[in-house]
Amino acid sequence: MLCDICNEHQSFYVRKYEGVKLCRACFKKSFENKVRKTIIEHQMLNVNDQLGVAVSGGKDSLTLLHVLKKLGSRFPKFKLKALIIDEGIKGYRDEALQIASTFCKSKGVPIEVFSFKDIYGFILDEIIEETKQKYPCSLCGILRRRVMEIGAREMNVTKLATGHNLDDELQTFFLNIFHGEPTRIGRNKPLMDGSNGTFIVKVKPFHKVLEKEVSLYAFLNRIPFQESPCPYAGTALRNDIRSFLDNMEMNHPGSKYIAYNAVNKLKTLSTTVKKDSFMNCILCGSPSSNQICSVCKVTI
Ligand code: AMP
Numbered sequence: 001m002l003c004d005i006c007n008e009h010q011s012f013y014v015r016k017y018e019g020v021k022l023c024r025a026c027f028k029k030s031f032e033n034k035v036r037k038t039i040i041e042h043q044m045l046n047v048n049d050q051l052g053v054a055v056s057g058g059k060d061s062l063t064l065l066h067v068l069k070k071l072g073s074r075f076p077k078f079k080l081k082a083l084i085i086d087e088g089i090k091g092y093r094d095e096a097l098q099i100a101s102t103f104c105k106s107k108g109v110p111i112e113v114f115s116f117k118d119i120y121g122f123i124l125d126e127i128i129e130e131t132k133q134k135y136p137c138s139l140c141g142i143l144r145r146r147v148m149e150i151g152a153r154e155m156n157v158t159k160l161a162t163g164h165n166l167d168d169e170l171q172t173f174f175l176n177i178f179h180g181e182p183t184r185i186g187r188n189k190p191l192m193d194g195s196n197g198t199f200i201v202k203v204k205p206f207h208k209v210l211e212k213e214v215s216l217y218a219f220l221n222r223i224p225f226q227e228s229p230c231p232y233a234g235t236a237l238r239n240d241i242r243s244f245l246d247n248m249e250m251n252h253p254g255s256k257y258i259a260y261n262a263v264n265k266l267k268t269l270s271t272t273v274k275k276d277s278f279m280n281c282i283l284c285g286s287p288s289s290n291q292i293c294s295v296c297k298v299t300i
């Protein structure tokens with residue numbers, strides 16, 4: 001069966017949601033074009049950016065680094081720097097640090113490590129044990145976001161890119177629904193503008209690509225990544241949502257894109273979401289939408 005795009009090479013992947021068969025070369029090109037278009041559509045980057053890439057050692061963020069390096073190579077002033085957070089998860093994060101450092105070195109991208117231990121004085125394993133957390137992922141997410149801010153500022157980057165893909169974004173939408181937090185839906189965007197310098201500008205160049213296609217692209221480009229899942233991930237509500245969405249896509253190809261587009265429409269319809277306003281946390285001074293920020297709530 002020949003590729004529907006070039007009509008020349010053997011196809012190896014059927015993109016069911018578009019009804020096309022693709023060869024390896026055409027798949028790679030179409031993946032990169034999708035990312036390029038996303039960056040342009042949302043004006044995520046410019047050629048003078050010193051862009052930080054938050055790498056976890058997983059397939060999404062290392063693939064993102066690979067693609068950004070490729071797309072940015074034409075612009076001499078465009079520079080990449082990688083940032084990795086060591087949360088302190090025994091038997092898991094060390095391997096990720098090793099894989100990410102080796103990969104960044106091979107790409108000539110400098111990498112800096114920021115640890116919970118240095119910033120908070122404890123590691124994730126300890127605080128989970130101490131507070132008997134039922135949902136470690138939300139606690140880790142809160143603590144990780146703050147470290148990203150601190151790390152990005154210390155590294156002097158103009159923006160920070162993360163590897164969130166379309167599946168992540170859809171899962172987050174349903175998580176907000178099941179957590180009963182509809183107002184958070186409108187806040188999650190492909191480009192987070194940082195509320196006038198309060199936070200670092202964050203971009204998600206993969207937010208329109210399916211996780212499955214990120215895996216495929218990583219495989220075709222022999223990008224090494226950590227395959228073992230985080231030991232805490234099993235408890236997450238996100239897993240049940242992921243299974244539900246994967247089932248929908250398998251039984252009804254195109255469901256994820258349809259839902260994703262519907263979510264984006266919903267965001268533009270909502271007129272009741274107030275513009276975020278920030279004050280300084282009375283305990284640590286960080287920008288916060290409440291008197292006490294979410295980090296202090298979980299750490300003090
Ligand atoms: P996750 O929330 O684990 O799905 O990760 C989403 C994105 O956040 C990844 O693609 C990375 O860009 C970033 N990220 C997650 N964990 C880390 C980490 N430990 N260090 C740096 N970036 C991370």
Ligand code: ZN
Nearest residue numbers: 281284293296
């Ligand atoms: Zn605080």
